[in-house]
Amino acid sequence: xxxxxxxxxxxxxxxxxxxxxxxxxxxxxxxxxxxxxxxxxxxxxxxxxxxxxxxxxxxxxxxxxxxxxxxxxxxxxxxxxxxxxxxxxxxxxxxxxxxxxxxxxxx
Amino acid sequence: xxxxxxxxxxxxxxxxxxxxxxxxxxxxxxxxxxxxxxxxxxxxxxxxxxxxxxxxxxxxxxxxxxxxxxxxxxxxxxxxxxxxxxxxxxxxxxxxxxxxxxxxxxxxxxxxxxxxxxxxxxxxxxx
Numbered sequence: 001x002x003x004x005x006x007x008x009x010x011x012x013x014x015x016x017x018x019x020x021x022x023x024x025x026x027x028x029x030x031x032x033x034x035x036x037x038x039x040x041x042x043x044x045x046x047x048x049x050x051x052x053x054x055x056x057x058x059x060x061x062x063x064x065x066x067x068x069x070x071x072x073x074x075x076x077x078x079x080x081x082x083x084x085x086x087x088x089x090x091x092x093x094x095x096x097x098x099x100x101x102x103x104x105x106x107x
Numbered sequence: 108x109x110x111x112x113x114x115x116x117x118x119x120x121x122x123x124x125x126x127x128x129x130x131x132x133x134x135x136x137x138x139x140x141x142x143x144x145x146x147x148x149x150x151x152x153x154x155x156x157x158x159x160x161x162x163x164x165x166x167x168x169x170x171x172x173x174x175x176x177x178x179x180x181x182x183x184x185x186x187x188x189x190x191x192x193x194x195x196x197x198x199x200x201x202x203x204x205x206x207x208x209x210x211x212x213x214x215x216x217x218x219x220x221x222x223x224x225x226x227x228x229x230x231x232x233x234x
Contacts, residue, residue: 034220043202043224044152050209055222087152091219095168096142098152 002026002090006099012107019075021102023088028068032092035064035073038101039084047086048073078104109133109223111203116228123193123232129186129203129225137181140206142221143188145199145230153199156188157206157219164215171197193232200227 003026013019023033031051036044046055048064051071061076075082083106088099115127129141143155156167156177165177176189186203203225209218 032218036221043227044221045224046220046222049220049222050218089152089154089221094154094157094166096154096157096219098154100151 001095002029002093002097004088004090004097004099006086006088006102008102009100010103010105012105013078014107015078015080017078019078019082019104021073021086021088021104023066023071023073023099025069025071025090025092029090029092031067032090033064033066033071034089034091035062036087036089037082037084038087044087075104109205111205111223111225113201113203113225113228116201116230118231118233119193120234121194121232124189124191125193125230127188127190127201127203127228127230129188131184131186131203131205134205134223136184140208140216140219141179141186142204142206142219143177143186144202144204144221144224145197146202146227147199150199155201158186159216190230193230195232198230198232200229202227 005024007022033051035048038044047058052064063074085101085103087101110132112130119125142157146152158165158177174192178187204221205223207220207222208216
């Protein structure tokens with residue numbers, strides 16, 4: 001199975017900050033990497049697919065990059081509604097696996 | 108708009124069975140793969156199973172293989188997960204998700220992304 005790791009596991013930031021989250025796969029997954037946002041009590045929401053494609057309706061302050069084993073999710077200017085937990089997920093091969101999550105909270 | 112509504116969760120004893128349902132609306136259900144994904148506080152998000160649009164291709168996580176069965180009824184826009192021989196470690200919130208595929212080749216579709224999710228249904232396995 002492909003293992004996914006994320007760093008940091010949590011971070012504190014202020015509104016307006018630029019935030020970067022890293023995701024690493026245990027083997028190359030090309031660009032088959034998706035990012036999700038989850039708020040408490042809600043289902044995850046797709047933000048980015050194939051590493052860098054922005055899902056329809058997602059604000060342009062979100063961006064993704066990377067290929068192979070190393071990926072990043074960036075939020076250019078953090079807004080109140082962005083405080084949440086973020087997960088990466090590989091879709092290169094089954095079983096599809098998720099990272100453990102990065103919780104972004106208010107400093 | 109896309110709507111996915113799970114039902115069937117509840118409290119069940121170890122070794123027991125439960126059948127989850129997911130009612131889909133707002134899109135052409137028969138055109139999409141579908142997946143079940145579960146979430147626990149301890150293990151995070153875990154993909155459980157997917158089923159192709161026709162139902163001919165099915166995959167399971169090793170943790171549920173041989174105990175869970177996924178199925179779908181395209182005439183009723185419904186997805187199911189039959190869960191047998193339940194264990195304490197199956198306790199989780201179970202989500203159904205639309206499993207969008209980016210491209211298809213030789214009858215199989217690749218590039219999975221979960222672009223819509225239900226609200227989840229809680230399954231608790233405890234004596």
